[in-house]
Amino acid sequence: MDPVHQDFFEGGAGRERTVAANERAFQRRWIVPRVLRATGDRDLRTTVAGTPLAAPVLVAPTAFHRLAHPDGETATARGAAAVGTAMVVSMAATQPVEEIASAGGPLWFQLYPQPDLDFTEYVVKRAESAGCRALVVTVDSPVFGRRERDLRNGFTDLPSGYACENMRDAAGRVRSIAMDATAGWDRIAWLRGVTGLPILLKGILHPADARLAVEHGVAGVIVSNHGGRQLDGAIPTLDALPAVVAAVDGQIPVLLDGGVRCGTDVVVALALGARAVLVGRPVVRGLAAGGAVGVREALERLATELDLALALAGARRPVDLTPDQVVTR
Numbered sequence: 332m333d334p335v336h337q338d339f340f341e342g343g344a345g346r347e348r349t350v351a352a353n354e355r356a357f358q359r360r361w362i363v364p365r366v367l368r369a370t371g372d373r374d375l376r377t378t379v380a381g382t383p384l385a386a387p388v389l390v391a392p393t394a395f396h397r398l399a400h401p402d403g404e405t406a407t408a409r410g411a412a413a414v415g416t417a418m419v420v421s422m423a424a425t426q427p428v429e430e431i432a433s434a435g436g437p438l439w440f441q442l443y444p445q446p447d448l449d450f451t452e453y454v455v456k457r458a459e460s461a462g463c464r465a466l467v468v469t470v471d472s473p474v475f476g477r478r479e480r481d482l483r484n485g486f487t488d489l490p491s492g493y494a495c496e497n498m499r500d501a502a503g504r505v506r507s508i509a510m511d512a513t514a515g516w517d518r519i520a521w522l523r524g525v526t527g528l529p530i531l532l533k534g535i536l537h538p539a540d541a542r543l544a545v546e547h548g549v550a551g552v553i554v555s556n557h558g559g560r561q562l563d564g565a566i567p568t569l570d571a572l573p574a575v576v577a578a579v580d581g582q583i584p585v586l587l588d589g590g591v592r593c594g595t596d597v598v599v600a601l602a603l604g605a606r607a608v609l610v611g612r613p614v615v616r617g618l619a620a621g622g623a624v625g626v627r628e629a630l631e632r633l634a635t636e637l638d639l640a641l642a643l644a645g646a647r648r649p650v651d652l653t654p655d656q657v658v659t660r
C-alpha cells in the first residue's frame with residue numbers, strides 16, 4: 332500500500348494518545364472464568380436493531396476502501412457476508428451503496444449529518460432503497476480531527492479517479508462531506524421523521540448523552556472515540572463503557588468500537604455490557620492484504636477466538652458473561 336494511504340488508515344488525531352489507549356485499555360483487563368456451568372453447545376448469535384448476526388462483531392464504518400484494495404467496499408461487504416455479520420457502509424465509501432449491497436450481506440449506513448437537510452434526506456432514502464437496515468449517525472465529528480500524519484503527508488483528499496460515491500446529488504455531482512457543527516439533538520428528532528430505519532448514535536462517551544439518546548428514541552448507541560481520530564485525549568472506549576451501560580439501564584443496546592483486536596477483547600467488552608463490538612482497522616488490514624478473502628479471514632479469526640474464549644471463560648452465549656468476570660489491574 333502507498334505509505335501515505337497506510338498513514339491515513341492507521342493514524343489518528345493529535346499525538347495519537349487515544350489511538351494507543353484504546354488498545355491498552357483491553358490489556359489492563361483480566362477475565363475471571365467460571366467453571367462447570369457452560370454445558371451444551373455454544374451459540375454466538377445475536378440480534379442488534381433487528382439485524383441478526385452470526386457473531387457479535389460488526390464491520391465499523393471506515394472511509395476510502397478502494398485505497399486499500401482495488402475491489403473496495405464491495406470486497407469488504409463480501410467478506411462480512413461470508414461470516415454472517417453486518418457491514419456499516421461509510422458515507423465516505425468509494426463505491427455506491429447499491430453496488431456494495433450486491434454482495435448480499437446485511438448493511439447499515441453511516442451518516443455524517445449534513446447542513447443541507449434536503450440532501451441529507453436524499454442520501455438516507457438512497458441507503459434505505461439499497462436495502463440498508465439501520466442508520467448509524469456519527470455524532471463525534473462537529474469538526475474534523477487534526478490528523479498530523481495526513482497533514483505531514485499532504486493527504487487532504489481522495490486522489491483523482493476516486494470519489495465518495497454516496498455523496499452524489501440528484502444531478503450526479505459529488506458533494507464534499509461537511510462536518511456540521513450546527514447539528515444538535517433536534518437533528519436526531521428530524522432524522523426519525525424522515526426514516527423508519529432504526530437509528531444508532533456513534534460516538535457516545537458520556538453517560539448523560541447516553542440518557543439523552545434513550546430519550547430521543549434511538550435504537551442503540553455506539554461507545555466510540557472514532558478510533559482516536561477525532562478528539563485526541565478522549566477517554567478509551569472500554570473505560571467509558573460501564574457508565575454508559577449503567578445510564579441506558581437496558582433500554583437500548585450499547586455497542587463499542589476502538590482497539591478490539593482479538594477474541595478475548597470481545598469477551599471483555601461483552602462482559603462489561605456491550606451487546607456487540609465493531610472493528611475498524613483490523614478489517615481494513617484484512618482488505619489490504621487479501622481483498623474479500625482477507626476481510627473474511629480477519630473476521631473469522633475473531634469469531635473463532637471469541638468462541639474459544641467464551642468456552643474457557645465458562646459462557647455458552649455472549650449474554651452469559653457478567654461484569655464480575657472482568658477485573659482491572
Ligand SMILES: Cc1cc2nc3c(=O)[nH]c(=O)nc-3n(C[C@H](O)[C@H](O)[C@H](O)COP(=O)(O)O)c2cc1C
Nearest residue numbers: 340391392393394421469557558589590610611612
Ligand atoms: C481509516 C478509518 C476511516 C474511518 N472512517 C470513518 C467514517 O467514514 N465514518 C465513521 O463514522 N467512522 C469512521 N472511522 C472510525 C471507525 O468507524 C471506528 O470508530 C474505529 O475505527 C474503531 O477503532 P479501531 O480501528 O481501533 O477498530 C474510521 C476509522 C478509520 C481507522
Ligand SMILES: CCCCC(=O)C(=O)O
Nearest residue numbers: 339393394423508557560
Ligand atoms: C471525510 C472522510 C471522513 C473519514 C473519517 O471519518 C475518518 O477518516 O475517520
